[in-house]
Amino acid sequence: MLSKRSWARGVIVVETTLANLVPKLQARNIRAILIPEGTDDETIKRSILPNRILVTDKVSRFEDDASSFEYSLISTKIKDPIVLAKRISDESIKNKLWSRHQSFILKLLEDGTSELKNLCD
DSSP: OOOGGGGOSOEEEEOGGGGGGHHHHHHTTOEEEEOOTTOOHHHIIIIIOTTSEEEESOGGGTGGGHHHHTOEEEEEOOOOHHHHHHHHHHHHHHTTGGGOOSOEEEEEOTTSOEEEEEOOO
């Protein structure tokens, strides 16, 4: 028997400030990992984020090191976790986020639009 986790479409790391997003992502078949509260940025960048996608409302803390540590970012100011989970799910399909081989930043704007930009050193 396969575990439920093995069927997830992808993995998203979630900042503690967006903790209420975790169950909404899981309901959309996206594995969500909540960063433990009090974890410093360097530990997050070096140990938790490589080869993963971080959803954050504080993108400036992580953008400069994304390509060096090989992680990607979803930046948002959207507060409603149901709306945000749907947008992440829709954008992951539209932009094939889990099959991208380069770090990127996806900005989810409150007007329903998005901006995707590849990051490089």
